[in-house]
Structure formats: structure tokens, C-alpha cells
Amino acid sequence: MNSTVIYNKSIATDVHFLLRLKWSEKKIPTPGQFVMVSVSDASTSLDPLLRRPFSVFDAGKGWIELLYRVVGRGTSLMSTLKKGDKVDVLGPLGKKFPTPKEKNKLIMVAGGIGIAPFYLLSKTLKNSKKDAVLFFGARTKVDARLSAPIKKLGIKVKVSTEDGSLGRAGYVTDAVLDFIEKDSVIYACGPMGMLKATAKLAKDAGVLCYVSLESSMACGIGVCLGCALKASEDVKKTKDKEYVLVCSEGPVFNSKDIEWEKL
Amino acid sequence: MNSTVIYNKSIATDVHFLLRLKWSEKKIPTPGQFVMVSVSDASTSLDPLLRRPFSVFDAGKGWIELLYRVVGRGTSLMSTLKKGDKVDVLGPLGKKFPTPKEKNKLIMVAGGIGIAPFYLLSKTLKNSKKDAVLFFGARTKVDARLSAPIKKLGIKVKVSTEDGSLGRAGYVTDAVLDFIEKDSVIYACGPMGMLKATAKLAKDAGVLCYVSLESSMACGIGVCLGCALKASEDVKKTKDKEYVLVCSEGPVFNSKDIEWEKL
Amino acid sequence: MGKVIKKSTKKTSTQLSVRLGTLELANPVITASGTFGYGLEFKAYMNIDNLGAIITKGLSLKPRKGNPGPRIVETPSGMINAIGLANIGVEAFINEKLPLLKKTKTKIIANIFGETVREYSELAKRLSDVEGVSALEINISCPNVKKGGMSFGTDPKEAARVVRAVRKATRLHVMTKLSPNVSDIKQMVRSVESAGTDSVSLINTIPAMAINAETKRPVLGNVMGGLSGPAIKPVALRMVYEAASVATVPLVGIGGITTAVDAIEFILAGASAVQIGTASFITPSASESVVSGLKEYVKKNGDIKKLIGALKV
Amino acid sequence: MGKVIKKSTKKTSTQLSVRLGTLELANPVITASGTFGYGLEFKAYMNIDNLGAIITKGLSLKPRKGNPGPRIVETPSGMINAIGLANIGVEAFINEKLPLLKKTKTKIIANIFGETVREYSELAKRLSDVEGVSALEINISCPNVKKGGMSFGTDPKEAARVVRAVRKATRLHVMTKLSPNVSDIKQMVRSVESAGTDSVSLINTIPAMAINAETKRPVLGNVMGGLSGPAIKPVALRMVYEAASVATVPLVGIGGITTAVDAIEFILAGASAVQIGTASFITPSASESVVSGLKEYVKKNGDIKKLIGALKV
Numbered sequence A, B: 001m002n003s004t005v006i007y008n009k010s011i012a013t014d015v016h017f018l019l020r021l022k023w024s025e026k027k028i029p030t031p032g033q034f035v036m037v038s039v040s041d042a043s044t045s046l047d048p049l050l051r052r053p054f055s056v057f058d059a060g061k062g063w064i065e066l067l068y069r070v071v072g073r074g075t076s077l078m079s080t081l082k083k084g085d086k087v088d089v090l091g092p093l094g095k096k097f098p099t100p101k102e103k104n105k106l107i108m109v110a111g112g113i114g115i116a117p118f119y120l121l122s123k124t125l126k127n128s129k130k131d132a133v134l135f136f137g138a139r140t141k142v143d144a145r146l147s148a149p150i151k152k153l154g155i156k157v158k159v160s161t162e163d164g165s166l167g168r169a170g171y172v173t174d175a176v177l178d179f180i181e182k183d184s185v186i187y188a189c190g191p192m193g194m195l196k197a198t199a200k201l202a203k204d205a206g207v208l209c210y211v212s213l214e215s216s217m218a219c220g221i222g223v224c225l226g227c228a229l230k231a232s233e234d235v236k237k238t239k240d241k242e243y244v245l246v247c248s249e250g251p252v253f254n255s256k257d258i259e260w261e262k263l
Numbered sequence C, D: 001m002g003k004v005i006k007k008s009t010k011k012t013s014t015q016l017s018v019r020l021g022t023l024e025l026a027n028p029v030i031t032a033s034g035t036f037g038y039g040l041e042f043k044a045y046m047n048i049d050n051l052g053a054i055i056t057k058g059l060s061l062k063p064r065k066g067n068p069g070p071r072i073v074e075t076p077s078g079m080i081n082a083i084g085l086a087n088i089g090v091e092a093f094i095n096e097k098l099p100l101l102k103k104t105k106t107k108i109i110a111n112i113f114g115e116t117v118r119e120y121s122e123l124a125k126r127l128s129d130v131e132g133v134s135a136l137e138i139n140i141s142c143p144n145v146k147k148g149g150m151s152f153g154t155d156p157k158e159a160a161r162v163v164r165a166v167r168k169a170t171r172l173h174v175m176t177k178l179s180p181n182v183s184d185i186k187q188m189v190r191s192v193e194s195a196g197t198d199s200v201s202l203i204n205t206i207p208a209m210a211i212n213a214e215t216k217r218p219v220l221g222n223v224m225g226g227l228s229g230p231a232i233k234p235v236a237l238r239m240v241y242e243a244a245s246v247a248t249v250p251l252v253g254i255g256g257i258t259t260a261v262d263a264i265e266f267i268l269a270g271a272s273a274v275q276i277g278t279a280s281f282i283t284p285s286a287s288e289s290v291v292s293g294l295k296e297y298v299k300k301n302g303d304i305k306k307l308i309g310a311l312k313v
């Protein structure tokens, strides 16, 4: 779908951007879903060729918002988008975070730009909101500002920074440990290492854990089979599947379904 | 050289643009020379890959100006350049128009965007200016507006339009014919068909004729040998050359040096 | 008025139809194996009835899981894939996908591959028994399997063995898909022709590799993969043109086609039809757009069949 | 302080030097044949002393005019050229270019091609007689000549014949440049090795074609040409990696290299040096930038020689 840029502004740091686009698709994105963005116009350039996947950060009537970090060619090009520019977007794609049960204490664990899908999730939380907490692992206190929008929603935010410049020093997963209760349910998104540690943590504590995963994608719609990740032994046995597709079966998975050793 | 855009504005029609760039090279472009423009930034896109050649339309202290028509991918990208954007430019390249002798009556013949090199040439004309005339062949009267800047310099402008909507109807070369005198010298730039006709005209009339030619270019500096055009029998015999290089031996050639039948 | 319009649409539609020997297609646009799933996935994005044909993901006798990830990586104007021919297997295809798929009026072509000649012929037999499959495309050129695959694709004699076995096993139209990884594509064309193929499609992906300079590791789990997309179009065009100089059966052009103009280039070079691959990843409805573009073209310029091999050299 | 800085530069410079058998280069960056003229043209844009080596435009016994235009066309992330090996001939090179060229401290490699084995060996003899040429690169792979050229490049036996003849005719370092247009690059490497080549460079351009759908004509005057530039990098990397699995002589990687990171990828795949081709058209000083980038790299990571073939698979 050809979409018009409403704004594209840097947020928190000069490598993080918030891109708001007009949205005329009938389907409204739900928390955890993503879109695939064409960063170049094929009539003028065939490179970069493939679309880039981004979680939906926020969505409202007639618009969606993406929060992204400039890491390479595609996101550099995106950062030059201006109000009124057109950009082709495919979506919403993938499965959403399962809606947490009322009784569950929701623990969100985000690392860096992995915070993106949690804003929309937080917004949809109702009564359970008071019990929800976001553990946010950032590199520095500057990056940590990315959690401000979620804090504003009334979610408790606990920051860890790698350099100790704000909140707890060290890995975000260390902070989570003390916090897990019996009826906790963990939702995590961030770097693979963090997700792996979170999955282990959840397993050890015996609580449910959903992770939003990344993988290289070509199509985003389940046909190229490019985004496959190894499924856990469990899935292999019960469903005779060796791989799961991040784009169509995920990006949100029960952490038990993934073979963490292979990542 | 990395150059900053001073402005990039449409002129006369919505497919013609005037691009002014900062110019810090020591070499100042002379009339007939060209530059090679990188339309994409290699750190974000490798397509389009090659630079695009453009005549220098005008040059002043610390800036140059290009007049271009949007025809494809590269020029489309160029048309989105905005003040302050950076663009990589190589040049000035190629040979200039020979300075016309005082006694010569200068006849400039331009077809469409082929008018580009004649502005700078016209500007450098001194006493001879009163005798210089530009024959400008345009598709329509709207395109014909491209000749206004040259008219402002005090050059006589005679327009032909293909559709007869302004000036003489038909090919520009027909208009030139009646105008040639013994001491005329013709400078021509435009589509191949027009140049071919002009060269024939000059030959028949026995007057000197210089043409500014185009050819597909990769390097613009005489090393890829990609821009070669067939040389005339004359050149072949006297210089043992079968081809001439448009970028380094041209783009301006004596029309006698080119094998027009092969174009 | 309504009638007049109908007539002109009809004219356009016959002018778009092409014939690959025994196989008649409503238009020359086919979706390439491995890039269009089993066809059904695209219903959400386009009308699959508008296509000339749909080619399935490569099918093997048994389901295959595929290669460890990463399976794809982007390259300048292209991508490398090392999916490893993951597929649900021929039985699941027949039972789960075909019943739904054959509801489209678009022709269905099953892409098949085996590790032995016998596997190819068994696949051909199995797929000839069922209704809804119009043709078989023999993939002898996939670079992503350890056994078979590539060696069939680069040795004219081995290729001919496979084609002969499939030819014997089926009455369906047999299309043979060639690998670009040969010095002399003409020799391959001649060889599979004499073995009885009804048409030849080319090219499959070009063996390729990407390296991560930081980790000092290959990017792909499988180390190597196949390059596809616009980057390979100039190579594909050349091979189709070379193949056309010797082919007596119809050719199907593949490689980097994203627009109707690209398709016309392949047709001029000698292809009777084209396949759209990687482009469907970037725009799911890319193949439908190519059909629309060709429709416009024939409205202005007349029958597409006149274009086949019409390159003026 | 001055001394300290000098020392560290020295360290960097030894850490950048590589050895191709008998040929020692100050750094692994070589400019590719046909993309750097005769070297002198680039003096206006960079310091050619900073390069590892310069390879001349392909030289033949007699001057060659080349193909009719258009000779080049842009393609997605690449370009096709059909220059037709236009060159001033070996005598003019020796008399007019070499005297000026040999003033640089950069090693000069003469790229040679003939239409017969004899022509190759005569060229080799002639260039061994003169001072200033450090090595010969045998081009057996240019797709742009009607005779010779390609057939030498795709037949291992023919390739070996050429190499053997050149080997006999010279005491200079012999580098053999391979065509990508083969099914099995390993076989070609083995063959030219056993014929006595001192190093192997790869790849030359990939045979390709472009068509103008509007005029219905090939874009290039010569119909076909060779594809180069970033589009072919994934194919080139794969071939270097495959070649490295069998090669006993040093390899030189070529194909779409535009940055130091690209160069490192080829070195990891097994190349001891790299050549910069098309990139010099886009930025005349591209090769110098690759040298600078590698300099930065070794400052941080130490000797470049440790990287050669260091890919972790």
C-alpha cells in the first residue's frame, strides 16, 4: 500500500526515529504485528531491493507509527523521509502478542529498539495495567529515554543500562529475576542474547514467556521460507516441524517453541 | 567532489530543472565542458550505479549550474534534490567549444535540452555577440521558454517548434539554411538526427561546424573507452583512428571528424 | 457500448495468449517456483486467476525441512537464498493444496526435483495421476542440495537422463528448467530437447555467496546459495537469447523480471513466456502488474506472439 | 614523536604488504585491467604510488580499434561493457606509456590477450624484454572477441595450453585471469596451476546482454558484453571461495569491489589480493580509498595476511 508520511522525527537520540504514516488498510495492526516497508522506489532504484520489517509502535485512526533505529542502508534512507513523501508499506503482518489474562502479572522485557512493539501492547492493557512492568535494557541513559512514552501510559518502567549511567547497571535480565512471581507472564523483545537469557529465566522459574523474534526476511508473508528459525525438540516431536517461520507463524512465539541453542 | 545544492528548481516546464551547486574545484568550467554527477549515495544505494553527464549551463564564482530534463531514473532522482543536499560531482570534463573568431558570424543550433551548453558560451561572447544567433528547436511553445535566459543576454533567438505552436513550424535545421553566410560558423547541440542534418547543411554550405555529442558514458575521463563514436574516413586516414572518445576528445567535435552514417 | 468494450477485451485476451507447444496459456506471465508458495498464499494480495500459470514450490517425494538459517541475504539489486528446497512433499501437496488450487482457471505447473533419476520419474508419475496439474517443470538446477541437483543441471548427459525418465513417466507437458552455471547453454538446450522436453525455462539462480566481514563467517547457514533478482537480469537475457539461437521448443525466460518492459525484453530475446520470481517478494502483486502492463502493450501494439524472438540484430 | 609516528606507519605498511608467490606488493589493492587505462590517466585524481599494483588495459600484439557503439550500458547495480579490447598495442604501450608509468613505485602488471597461443607467447616475450613490467596477467576470458578469447577461458585444456606457452616465454610472474562462465571453477584452477601459473585472478565479467524494448534492438553495438560491478560480487565471492578450496597458488579476487569491507570479504574467502574495476569509473580514487580503509583495518586488527582464507565455516 502506498502510504504518505505524516512525520518522521528523531526521538531520544539522533539514530532513533518515529515515523508516522497514513494508514488506509482495512486491517488495523494489533500489538506485536509488523509491517514491511519499501525504502526505495523501484522506478528510480532497485537497491536496496527488499522491504524492511518494522514492528508497529503505535496505531490510531488512519495512521500507524514505527519506531526505528538507523543501522544500515535501508534505515538510513528511511531517516531522510519527509512529510508528504510516499512510501510503500505491506501489512499488518504476523501474529500478535496473545492478550495477557487478567490474573497475569505482565512483565515486559525490552532491549534497545526491541521496545518498539511494547507501546501498542501497553496501550491495549486495561485493568491489568497497574500490575504491568517494563524492564528496559539500554546502552546508555540517552537510549533509555526511549521508554518515556510507555512510562507516560502509566506502566512501571525499570531501566538497566549497560554503562550504569542510569538505573541498574548490567543486563536487563538480571533485573527481571527478582521480580518473577508465580502468575507472572513474560513478553520479551530485543537482541537474541537477551531473548535467550529471558527464555532460560522463564523456563527456570516455570512461567510463561512470549518472545518477539527477528530473522532475515524477503517476503514477510510466509512464502519465501527465508525467515525460518529452528523449532524446539518439543515442537519437532509434537508437530513434526523442524523450523518455524518468523514472519507468518511469529514474530511472537512461546519461548518453549524455539531451539535456543541453535541461535 | 562533494558539492552542496544551492537550489534545484523547475524551469519553463515541469520536467526541466536548473540545479545550482557550490563549486570549490580550482578548475572553472568553460563553455561546452561537462560534469559527471553521482545521483545516488553509494553508502545507501548502488543503483543507479554510474554517474550521469551534464553540460555546464552556467558557472560563476563558487558555483555552477546545470540545466537538465527528467528522462529516466537518474534525472528523476536528481529532481528530488533540495537545498543543502550533497551530491558528488566530477569535472569539469571534456573539451570546450573553440572560441569563435571575431570575424565569424556565430550560428548556434540547439534542439531541446541541447540548449544547455549555449548559455555559458553566449555569456562569454564579447563583441561578436551582436552577430550571434541561436536557432532553437523545441517541441512546443512551452519547451521554447528554455531559450529565454539566452535571449536575455542579448542574443538573437529564432525558435522553431515541431507543433508550430511558436515561431517557425518544423525542424530547426530548415530555418538555419537561409541564414548561412560565407563567414558563418555553426555550433550545434541536440538530438542525433538534428546534429546529422546540421553537419550535412554545414558541409553543403562549406562552413565550419562544431557539434557537441552525446554517448553512453561510464567514466567520463577517457579510460573505459565506452563512449567511442566512429570517426570519419578523414580522421581514419590522417590519424589512423577508427573511433573518437566523446568524453575526453569531445564532447565538442568538428563535424567533419564524425562518421555520421554510422550514428 | 458494453459490447464493443467486451469485444476489445476479448481481442486483447487472445492477443495475450501464448502457446508452449501443447500448453496454452491465457497470457505469458508465470510465477516462478519457490517465490509464489503454493499459489494460495497470494489470494490476499491479487487475483491469481489473472496469471498465465502458477508454478509450485519445488516438490520432492518426501517432505523436506530445508537448510538452517540465515536462509536469505540481500545483495546489490538482488538476493541470495539457500532455502534448501524445503517443501511439504508431493503427497501433502496433492491432498492439501491442489484441491483448493485447482479452483483457479490459471494453469498449475508442478516444479519437481529429486536426488536420483528414479525420484524424478516417480514424482512425474504421481503428479500425472491427479487432476489439476497441467505441466511439470523439472528442476535440475537447484544449487541448494548436497546430492543430485547441481550435477544434473551442469552435465548435458545427466540432464538428458532426467528428462528422458520424466518424459516416459508422464503425458503432461514437460518443461525443463536450466541452470545458468554452464559454459554453453546451447548444448544444454539441445540435450534436453533431444531427451524430449516440451519447453525449456531458464535461468535458475546463479550460485553465489555472502560473507560478514565482521564475524568472519558466511552470512548464510548453508554457506552458498543462489542469486536472484534484477542483478541477474542481464545474464538471464543473454542466456535466453543464446538458447533461442538453437532451440526448437518454446522457451520461458526467468531472471530479475519486475516490470512488463522486462518481460518484453525476454520475449524479444526469444522467450514465449516469462516467470516472475523475486519481484513477488517485494510486491506480492508484481506478477499481476506485469500482466496489466502487457495488456496495455498489446492494446497499442497488437499480438504479443509477434514479439517472440523479434529482436532486430 | 616524528620517529614514533614513522615507526607505526612502517608497521602498518608491512602489515598491509602481501606476497603473490614471487611478486611482493606493498598492499593487496590492484587496479583491474580495462578500468584504469594505462594508469597515467588517474594521476589527476589520486596518488597512484599508493596502490599495490596497476594492471594495464588488455594488450595485443597489434593495436585494436574495438567494437562499434554503444559500448556500455548500465544495469541494476552493474554495467555491461563491450569495448572489444580496444588498445594501443604492445609496442605503443612499451614506447609511449611504460617510460612514464615505470616512474611509479607501484608494480606494473601487463594484461595480455591473443587470438592464438602463439600470440600470447609473443606478447609474453616482448614484455619480458623490457624494464618496468613486474608480471603478466593472462586474459583468457574476455567475452568480447570473436576469435580466441572465450574458448580459451572455458576449456581447461585450452587454458592450460595458453598458460604453458606464456610460462615458457617469460621469467615474469604469471597471473592467469579466469572467466566465470564455467560450471566448475575448481577444474580451471587446477588446470592453469598445473600449466605453471604463479597466481590466479578471478573473475572476469559475466557474459550478459541488454535489450531496448522500444527499438526492439540490443542496446550494445556488439549485442553481448560482460557484466561487472556490485551486481556480480556475490558470484565472484563464491567463485573465489570455491577456487580457494583447491588452489595451491595465491588467488586475486575481482568483482564488484567498491569498499575496503568488500576487499576484506574476498580476502577472507581466500584471496591474497584484490582488484578494483568498475568502482574506478564511479570514483576515480576508489582504489586509493580501499587502501586507506585496509590501512585503518590493520591498525586495529593487525596483519592483513592473517585474514587470507580465514573465513570460519
Ligand SMILES: Cc1cc2nc3c(=O)[nH]c(=O)nc-3n(C[C@H](O)[C@H](O)[C@H](O)COP(=O)(O)OP(=O)(O)OC[C@H]3O[C@@H](n4cnc5c(N)ncnc54)[C@H](O)[C@@H]3O)c2cc1C
Pocket: A034, A048, A052, A053, A054, A055, A056, A066, A067, A068, A069, A070, A071, A072, A073, A074, A075, A076, A113, A116, A117, A213, A214, A215, A216, A217, A251
Ligand atoms: C519482525 C521484525 C520487526 C522489527 N521491528 C523493528 C522495529 O520496530 N524497529 C527497528 O528499528 N528495527 C526493527 N527490526 C529490525 C529491522 O528490520 C532492521 O534493523 C532493518 O531491516 C535494517 O535495515 P538496514 O537496511 O538499515 O540495515 P542493513 O544495511 O540491511 O543491515 C544492517 C545490519 O542490520 C542487520 N539486519 C538487516 N536486516 C535485518 C533483519 N531483517 N533482521 C535482523 N537484522 C537485520 C544486518 O545483518 C546488519 O548487521 C525488526 C525486524 C524484524 C524481523
Ligand SMILES: Cc1cc2nc3c(=O)[nH]c(=O)nc-3n(C[C@H](O)[C@H](O)[C@H](O)COP(=O)(O)OP(=O)(O)OC[C@H]3O[C@@H](n4cnc5c(N)ncnc54)[C@H](O)[C@@H]3O)c2cc1C
Pocket: B034, B048, B052, B053, B054, B055, B056, B066, B067, B068, B069, B070, B071, B072, B073, B074, B075, B076, B113, B116, B117, B213, B214, B215, B216, B217, B251
Ligand atoms: C556530454 C553530455 C552532456 C549532457 N548534457 C546534458 C544536459 O546538459 N542536460 C540534460 O538534461 N542532459 C544532458 N545529457 C544527457 C544526460 O546525461 C542523460 O539524459 C542522463 O544521463 C539520463 O539519465 P537517467 O538516469 O535519467 O536516464 P536513464 O534511465 O539512464 O535513461 C533514460 C533514457 O536516456 C538515455 N540515456 C541514458 N544515458 C544517456 C547518455 N549518457 N547519453 C545519452 N542518452 C542517455 C537512455 O538510453 C534512455 O533512453 C548529456 C549527455 C552527455 C553525454
Ligand SMILES: Cc1cc2nc3c(=O)[nH]c(=O)nc-3n(C[C@H](O)[C@H](O)[C@H](O)COP(=O)(O)O)c2cc1C
Pocket: A224, A225, A226, C032, C033, C034, C035, C057, C058, C059, C081, C083, C085, C111, C139, C142, C177, C203, C204, C205, C227, C228, C229, C230, C232, C254, C255, C256, C257, C275, C276, C277, C278, C279
Ligand atoms: C527464495 C527462492 C526459492 C526458490 N525455490 C525454487 C524451487 O523450489 N525450485 C526452482 O526450480 N526454483 C526455485 N527458485 C528459483 C526461481 O524460481 C527463479 O528461477 C530465480 O529466482 C530467478 O528468477 P528471479 O530473478 O525472478 O527471482 C527459488 C528462488 C528463490 C528466490
Ligand SMILES: Cc1cc2nc3c(=O)[nH]c(=O)nc-3n(C[C@H](O)[C@H](O)[C@H](O)COP(=O)(O)O)c2cc1C
Pocket: B224, B226, D032, D033, D034, D035, D057, D058, D059, D081, D083, D085, D111, D139, D142, D177, D203, D204, D205, D227, D228, D229, D230, D232, D254, D255, D256, D257, D275, D276, D277, D278, D279
Ligand atoms: C570497461 C571494461 C573494460 C575491461 N577490459 C578488460 C581487459 O581489457 N582485460 C581484462 O582482462 N579484463 C577487462 N575487464 C574486466 C575487469 O578487469 C574486471 O575483471 C571486471 O570488470 C570485474 O570487476 P569489477 O566488477 O570490479 O569491475 C574490463 C571491464 C570493464 C568494465
Ligand code: FES
Pocket: A216, A217, A218, A219, A220, A221, A222, A223, A224, A225, A226, A227, A228, A245, A246, A247, A248
Ligand atoms: S520472510 Fe518469507 S517466509 Fe518469512
Ligand code: FES
Pocket: B216, B217, B218, B219, B220, B221, B222, B223, B224, B225, B226, B227, B228, B245, B246, B247, B248
Ligand atoms: S566515458 Fe569512459 S572513455 Fe569516455
